[in-house]
Amino acid sequence: MTVRLTKGGSISLRKADGATLTRVRLGLGWTAAKKRGLFGMKNQSIDLDASALMFNRAGELVDQVWFRQLKSKDGSVVHTGDNRVGGGDLDDESIRVDLSRVPSSIVALVFTVNSFAGQTFSQIESARVRLVDESAGDAEVARYELAGSGPHTAQIMAKVARSGGDWSVTALGIPASGRTFHELLPAIAGHLTRT
Numbered sequence: 050m051t052v053r054l055t056k057g058g059s060i061s062l063r064k065a066d067g068a069t070l071t072r073v074r075l076g077l078g079w080t081a082a083k084k085r086g087l088f089g090m091k092n093q094s095i096d097l098d099a100s101a102l103m104f105n106r107a108g109e110l111v112d113q114v115w116f117r118q119l120k121s122k123d124g125s126v127v128h129t130g131d132n133r134v135g136g137g138d139l140d141d142e143s144i145r146v147d148l149s150r151v152p153s154s155i156v157a158l159v160f161t162v163n164s165f166a167g168q169t170f171s172q173i174e175s176a177r178v179r180l181v182d183e184s185a186g187d188a189e190v191a192r193y194e195l196a197g198s199g200p201h202t203a204q205i206m207a208k209v210a211r212s213g214g215d216w217s218v219t220a221l222g223i224p225a226s227g228r229t230f231h232e233l234l235p236a237i238a239g240h241l242t243r244t
Contacts, residue, residue, distance in 0.1 A: 054193040054220040062148070062190070062209075062216040069216060070190070071149040072183040075101070075160050075207065076140030079176040095172055097162050099142040100230040101126050104157045108241050111155060114144060115230060116165075125150035126158070140179065146209070148216055157210045159221075159237050162195075163203035165228050170198050178206050180218055193220040203227045205237055 052060050062070040081095040100115035103126065112121045119128040129143040146158065160178070170176075176195040182188045195204060201224040208219045225236045 051189045052191045054191050054218075056193075056220055056222040058193075059217050059219040060191055062218060069148070069214065070182050070184070072145070072147050073190070073209075074140075074143050074145045074179075074181040074183050074187075075099070075209075076143045076179040076181060077162055077176070077206070078139055078141045078179070080174045082172055082174040084172075095168050096164065096166050097142070097173075097176075098165055098229075099128070099144055100161045100163070101128070101144045101146070102159045102161065102230055102234075102237065103151075103155045104159065104241055105154050106156050108238060110234065113230060123150065123152055125152070145183065148209075151211075155211070157208055157241055159208050159241070160206045161203060161225075161230050161233050161237070162206055163225075163227055163229060163233065167202055167228060169200050169202055170204070170224070171200060173198065176204075178220070180207075191218060191220075193222065195222055199224060201226050203233055205233060205240065208240065 077099045079097055098116050103112040105111050114121050114126045114128045125147045127145045178193045179189055180191040182190050203225040205221050205223040207221055210217055225233050227233045
């Protein structure tokens with residue numbers, strides 16, 4: 050059963066039987082708004098880029114996974130590849146995480162999306178983030194519909210955080226600006242310890 054998250058909403062990644070999810074996928078999907086052309090409305094392509102940022106307890110960025118580095122150094126986080134147009138039915142870009150392999154020094158993974166080309170969210174009709182349990186036949190665990198169409202070029206989407214042996218996911222949905230995750234780091238810093 051899928052949990053519909055709202056901004057600031059959080060769920061535990063512990064299953065009903067007490068086990069914790071181990072292999073998850075964060076999928077990002079988006080649909081571009083139609084653009085007015087000379088002969089009516091026409092489709093446009095929007096290139097969004099998903100990134101996963103790995104932070105330690107001190108709030109330091111330890112590793113990153115994005116279109117220029119598709120795998121974390123330890124191999125626990127893998128980007129499935131860059132999609133430059135969007136508009137698919139489910140996930141246009143995905144990042145797989147094996148939580149059982151994430152080093153114990155990592156306490157938070159923050160997922161961002163940005164437009165490297167500088168296209169704004171005012172050009173996006175809809176966008177969504179799905180958390181999928183890959184060990185249970187791709188069962189959707191949670192979904193967050195991104196809101197906030199506007200002049201920003203990025204969003205800090207979600208945080209997967211570790212507390213003891215448990216993991217939780219929190220929908221952040223924070224508008225930001227930047228062509229890559231590097232420019233989002235100051236905005237992310239204030240949300241690393243919040244639930």
